[in-house]
Amino acid sequence: MDSSSTGSAKIPLKFELKPPPYPLNALEPVMSERTLEFHWGKHHRTYVDNLNKQISGTNLEGKSLEDVIVASYNNGDTLPTFNNAAQVWNHDFFWECMKPGGGGVPLGDLYHMIDRDFGSFQNFSDQFKKAAATQFGSGWAWLIYENEKLKIAQSPNAVNPLVWNTVPLLTIDVWEHAYYLDYQNRRPDYISVFMDQLVSWDAVSSKLEQAKKSNAAEKNA
């Protein structure tokens, strides 16, 4: 509802809170329904509501969420709308990165690229977990696609790869609100469980395919 890059669809003036692609209790017991009720129902909802209030009547109204993020990032000198806009996007993306019965290893192209760019899936997993564990304070860890390679990145607070002009494929939220009810201070436990039981490699693979197509289209343009 909130973004469109095709010319014909009209972008609505207000962003909406997108539900996760599964019921709030679907990730139990590793990510509790209670966590989803607060994380999606309160935190994510508040970012959406506050963003809508902030852009109402301004020239950001009617722009896609991605455009609002980039405009608000303002090359690092962020405008007040940045935090809310980026966090809306980040959380939409985060829910999509998980699924009930997730985890395991990716297949096909994604697996080969991980193998190629990190040496092995185990190496990738270790590095991703380390990035998530060492992001100090609030933030996110990412698998990104840049110059036809896979890389790992970390970002503070609301920052995301869109502002670096790279393509995010996977993220984990390491703000304390993401894990505190279920894991308290034990962020490494949360990260392990995320990798072992929550990651939707299908979602990551399809984002990779999209990224490769866009990349090819840009090159041929």
Next chain:
Amino acid sequence: MAMRSLLSRKTLTSVLLSGPKSMGLGLTAAQSHRSLQTFTLPDLSYDYGALEPAISGEIMLLHHQKHHQTYITNYNKALEQLHDAMEKGDSSTVVKLQSAIKFNGGGHVNHSIFWKNLTPIREGGGEPPKGSLGWAIDTHFGSLEALIHKMNAEGAALQGSGWVWLGLDKELKRLVVETTANQDPLVTKGPSLVPLVGIDVWEHAYYLQYKNVRPDYLKNIWKVINWKYASEVYEKESS
């Protein structure tokens, strides 16, 4: 007393140079280097549950025994690595360690102040400051209510993790309200700033009790703020 200050403040090098035997430690140089722990978790002067209902005992226990302890553990580790790098003249490692020292050392500094900023209601928690600090607050902010309102607004607006502070600018001789990100101590906002009251607004400080409603945590924490301690610091630093 002298021994304790040596262990906690001097570099390990000076301990080794004076010789473990002369200090009566009976340890080899290598052992004394590895077994020295520079900083330890300070005790609270109240029980974990004593700040209820403003801050739950569950939060106090986790905050003190897990979060603060982890900062100390990692701070000590970083300092030991720093010592090694300095001995080897490994400048790039010395520089690389600065962020771990700032995060974890800052976490230790800030939380050590925080525990003293809090006290049970029956020990005077929430009682408004009298004397020179009370007067200074009225002068600079108009009233204690105005100060609290300002700190709560800035604390609520802080994006991500950090602290909101009431500080004394020793040079300008005035009170300030400041925020710092992550575990940056107040002094990172100005070298002449002295912390009087710090409020932790990292989510771990309130989440189990207040969830996403940080403003409710901020409203309630004033009931257990130890203004006596803040006044003592103010009087000492403004003399």
